[in-house]
Amino acid sequence: MxxxxxxxxxxxxxxxxxxxxxxxxxxxxxxxxxxxxxxxxxxxxxxxxxxxxxxxxxxxxxxxxxxxxxxxxxxxxxxIGMLFQGSALFDSETVLGNVMFPLKMFSDMTPAEQLERAHFCIERVNLKGADDKYPSEISGGMQKRVAIARAIALNxxxxxxxxxxxxxxxxxxxxxxxxxxxxxxxxxxxxxxxxxxxxxxxxxxxxxxxxxxxxxxxxxxKDDIFDSDNQALNDFVFATDLFQRVKQYVKSTRAK
Amino acid sequence: MIIQSSLKSFGNYCIFIGRVFTLPDRWREFFRRYVNEIVKLGIDSIPLVIVISIFIGAVCTIQMYLNTSSPLMPRYAVGLATREIILLEFSSSILCLILAGKVGSNIASEIGTMRVTEQIDALEIMGVNSANFLVLPKVMAMVTFINVLVIFSMFTSLWGGYMVCAVTGLVPVSTYVYGIQTQFISWYVWYALIKSLFFAFVVSSVASYFGYYVKGGALEVGKASTNSVVTSSIVILLLDVILTNLMLQ
CATH class of the missing domain: 3.40.50.300 (P-loop containing nucleotide triphosphate hydrolases)
Incomplete structure (x- = not known):
């Protein structure tokens, strides 16, 4: 906490x-x-x-x-693990190299254990098979998943x-x-x-x-948000027409 | 105002160098990066050093021939004067000014891009001393490899002069070779090698400093790269005066 x-x-x-x-x-x-x-x-x-x-x-x-x-x-x-807005993956390292990085720097694992852990994290974010690709060769969504794998590598x-x-x-x-x-x-x-x-x-x-x-x-x-009277919050969260309709729909459903 | 901002920058640079020169977190990782930097900054610069040195050596020889065309001057003076220029200035100071452009801009833009894409923040969040991790291998690689480049430059420059003599016949080759051997002072080679160590440190550390403290986006990375080349060139020239005064008097 x-x-x-x-x-x-x-x-x-x-x-x-x-x-x-x-x-x-x-x-x-x-x-x-x-x-x-x-x-x-x-x-x-x-x-x-x-x-x-x-x-x-x-x-x-x-x-x-x-x-x-x-x-x-x-x-x-x-x-601490952190996922940055732009993923912040190291350009010079492959997907595997990025996930291995915190393990190499801070863990006491053997190289084989590091590799096993890195593969586990990569599989956990559903990126199997992308080990040898560089960040510039993968999509934005894949980069985010690599960044998540790197962030959770050290538990x-x-x-x-x-x-x-x-x-x-x-x-x-x-x-x-x-x-x-x-x-x-x-x-x-x-x-x-x-x-x-x-x-x-x-x-x-x-x-x-x-x-x-x-x-x-x-x-x-997320459930309280529909019942809030906070004007600033409502103006921010339900700024679009679509979300205003969603709010009305949820409120009417709850009333029934 | 300029003095105040220069002093402030120098203070920040000193603090930065203090962060760079700490013990690496993982020696194995440091050596891996050190070897990579030797390849990237040193070995990859060899072709440029060879090409520039050959041409400058050739031009020096022609210039010396034109400026010593007097019956009072022996012909071997062409080789002797070319050698002195190469050893005393070109292969150390001028070569490092050229490297300030090639290697310095490479370092500043690489580290600057890492800053603006939050890669340095990512290292800091992980608890890595990013200044030490990124910059120390570059500085050590440049300082340890610069003398290889300087020696390459000395040999290829003199060879450039030799080729001019052989192709144009301005001076007989044997006379040129006699000139580059006569009245040889070995201290001049040491002088060039020692000077280059200081210049290599300036090129790598100043470029790293400018890259590390980039704020903003791609435009600022470009500015940092330019500023690093300008600043390290000025510092090299200033150091050249001081070191020449100290070592050749």
Whole structure:
């Protein structure tokens, strides 16, 4: 479980995060949603430790990352997997090389064990047969799956995903969402997904934090979202005509 | 203002170098990358070094012939002067300026692209010291391989002069060979090799620094690449003056 308490962060004179508190649970897909520029990426980068907030606490199962020294921070990063918006695969390595990378750097496994683990992760994301391909030779959806395989290679306790569906078609997006959801439950990972894809919100949103202008605007689940009176949330989630109709349909079905 | 920003950049560069020169997390991975960098930055530069050196050696010989066409100057002076130019300046300083363009821009754009595509962030998230992991093998490869390139350049430049003499007959070949052997000072070779070590460090580390701190997109990667070439060229020329003053006086 990751707890964020009273986080404040500014860049130059502009305050981006205002006293944000939130809890992210084990075995659940925790979503951070919000408009572009609302501060959700800064919040995620603060939690991961790529950005240092001015105030607040970030607790990884009770361990405050902001009070850790460099050595402890390095240790906790071995418990973290991260999926970047652009996949961030190493261009010079093959699919297998990318998945093997964290194992080579941080595990005490023998080369044979590393290979076995890497193959297991590649098969887990349904990418069998792509071992020797380079990132530039595979599609965006496949790159995302390789990035997921790399992120789970070391059996992380915490998995961070920054807009995992960006640039993908709706069908592939659903596959990636399902994969993330399955992995989260299977290995009891605390998964935090930064997204503004409404299909993801309504599909896998087990714990949703809505960031609005740097504040925690709303917290709930995908089912609560239809009953919320929060104007900012409704304007954001049900911005399109299609989603407004979906909301009306769900509400009318529930009334019956 | 310029002095202040230069000092700030120099301070950041020193901090960056401090991060680069730490012990690698995995020695096996370091050596694998080190060998790859020797191939990419060093061995792949040999054809360019050979081509440029042959032509510069040939041109130097022609220039020396034209500028020493006096009955008071012995003909072997052509070989002697060509050798001194090659050993003292071309095969160390000028060669490293050329490498600042080829290798420097390659390093800056590679690391810069890794920065803008979040590959460096991915390394940091995993707990890898990205500066050490990416830059140390490049710096070590350049510093250890530069002398091979310099020696290649010395031989091929002199051979370029030899070919000009053989083909055009400006100077008899035997006279040219006598010229490049006469009054030989072996310290000049050491001087060139020592200078090149400093230049190789500058080329690889300055280019890495500019690439590592790129912010933005493809346009900024291009700018970083250009800035790295300009800055390392200026630093090489400045160091050339200082080292020549220290080592040849």
């Amino acid at each position: 990751i707890e964020v308490r009273h986080i404040n962060k500014s860049f130059d004179d502009k305050q981006i995060l205002h006293d944000i508190s939130a809890t992210f649970y084990d075995g659940k897909t925790n979503l951070i949603i919000g408009q572009s520029g609302s501060g959700k990426t800064v919040l995620m980068k603060s939690i991961v430790g790529l950005v240092t907030p001015e105030e607040g606490e970030i607790l990884y199962d009770g361990r405050d990352i902001m009070k850790m020294n460099l050595r402890d921070r390095k240790m906790i990063r071995k418990e 992380p306790k915490y998995l961070f995903c920054d807009e995992p569906n960006s640039g993908l078609d709706p069908k592939t997006s659903i596959l990636i969402d399902e994969l993330l959801s399955d992995i989260t439950r299977e290995y009891n990972i605390t998964t935090i997904i930064n997204t503004h894809d409404m299909n993801s919100v309504l599909g896998i949103g087990e714990n949703i934090i809505f960031v609005n202008k740097g504040h925690n605007g709303w917290t709930g689940t």
